[in-house]
Amino acid sequence: MKTRILGAVALLAVAAASVNALFIVPADLNQGEAQRIMYVHVPSAWLAYLSFGVTALAGIGYLWKRDLRLDHVALSAAEIGVMFTAFAIWGGMMWGQPVWGVFWQWEDPRLTTTALLLALYVGYLLFRRLTDDPHRRAARAAVVGLVAAVDIPIVHFSVEWWRGLHQGPTIGSPDRILNPAAPMQFVTALLAVLGAFTVAWAWLMIRRYQLAAAEARLEDAARRTRVAAARRATVAAARAEEATR
Amino acid sequence: MSGMDAIRTDLGVAWAIARKDALSELRGRQAAGSTLFFAALVLLLFGFALGPDTRRLTEAAPGLLWLAIVFGGLLTVARLHQLETEDGALDELARYPVERRAIYLGKAIAGLGAMLVLGGVLLPVVAILYGIDLLGAAPALVLALVLGSIGFAAVGTFYAGVTVRLRAREVMLPLLMLPVIAPLLLAAVKATAAALGGDPLGELASWLQLLAGYDLVMLLAGAAGYGFLLEE
């Protein structure tokens, strides 16, 4: 019941914040309407990072406690994180075309870092599917997720450095929205979308976790059935052998 | 066992493993040689893809060199782990009360050796095919090569261990590794380019430092993670 209420709140919040960002807040002086994309691009990126942080921590937690529920959390966060990362890249590209004139800009550290982020965690999800035993899968995933998480600050650093040698695009760093001089209304609009999306994220996490737990129970039941069937077959074969002697 | 003794034993084990792998490589059924040849072939193919204007190739040379090293390196680290699985020897190793970190270190050292050989072989190929003058840049170039190889060996040994028992491991190794290796590639190429170009912007030191930092972090992370893998 509580989750349903959370879901309803999330829905309303996202609707309200979106309407505000799209129709109520005035357009930016420099970037015009294109800047509205930032209201959904920036929160997506933040939630992506939040998600992958959760994946890494849940992984460490599993390695420590060996509780499969933590692995469910890691899986949920990774899947949801991949979604938000894709959103962030999409938003970045949609913003880039009107503002920079191109969909992709190698000198933008955010875009390139986010692309690598997507690659890292899609890899994580694909990797998970290759192991069937739940505990082995959880341990391997935790380790892979950890190294991926460790890589991210390094990627940040190096891509910033990389860009620093060529002056970045002067118009439109996507983060202009956050500078101290930004009008209050813009900041509020951004925070509203961020808050709404975070509530939605929480609801998605809960539901995805429940799905993971349910699927784990199914996997478990299926395995027990297989083991029982194998045992019966072995017994039957032994009896048959006895009978023919 | 005292701390120092433990470390000495670890290093001893690591060295033993590294030597065993190196010997296997040398005796191996020409797999190592084939990898070298493949990497050189890649450089040749880049020439067909980006040529015939030598200027374009010369500009792109650092990037192309490191791409060839990466491709050859992927095959190399995979092969170094294949040695054990074929006979189930990895399970044997894991059973000994030997610090898993030592196994990781040993394999990473072997990997480093192979990568250095790879780089050493590819440098003259690059010089010839893309018209690069190596001699002026030698010390910085070697440093970039060494630091880059350490990082690749550190990451590669870890992921080779992760994927060695998986189905679809041929694609999973590069798929998992390449995003992690992106900063290394970036920095190594920049350092190489700076070394070859006489470092006009004074950035060589920064890139080498980034490489060194990357190497350190990845060695620690790889060693820590590898331990959990062999526990299964």
Added chain:
Amino acid sequence: MSDALPFVVAGWGVILGGLALYAVTLLRRLAAARRAAGDEPAPHEDRG
């Protein structure tokens, strides 16, 4: 600056649409898995 409107629509549309799609699919998968598992939630879960 070229007309940004289609990009704003595409940007927001895909993201909100994607969220909705994921949410709906998630609920469906959850319902199906619960049915298959015999609908016995573990004590720490809420069924809401």
